[in-house]
Amino acid sequence: xxxxxxxxxxxxxxxxxxxxxxxxxxFLVAATAEAADPDVVLWALDRDLRVICAHTGQPFQExx
Numbered sequence: 272x273x274x275x276x277x278x279x280x281x282x283x284x285x286x287x288x289x290x291x292x293x294x295x296x297x298f299l300v301a302a303t304a305e306a307a308d309p310d311v312v313l314w315a316l317d318r319d320l321r322v323i324c325a326h327t328g329q330p331f332q333e334x335x
Contacts, residue, residue, distance in 0.1 A: 273299070273302070275302040275305065275306065276295070276298035276299050276301070276302040277298075279298055279301070279302065279323060279326065279327055280298055282326065283322075283323070283326055286326075293319040293322065293323065294319055297317075297319045297320045297323055298323060300313070300320065301313065301320065301323045301324055301327060301329055304329060305327060305329050310330075311329075311330070312330045312331060312332055313329060313330070313331040313332070314331070314332055314333075314334040315331040315332065315333050315334060316334050321333065
């Protein structure tokens with residue numbers, strides 16, 4: 272899980288300004304869900320997790 276979180280962080284550093292500086296826990300949560308099952312849908316509570324999910328293609332539902 273941790274290598275995938277670092278990989279996504281590196282990818283975001285290359286394509287966007289500051290997106291790789293999002294909280295580390297958001298990268299770990301997204302990577303854990305992605306590794307668990309492709310059908311896992313995250314509840315995105317904040318913009319940071321939504322940006323990560325949008326980048327990786329991880330399905331998410333906005334929690335309001």
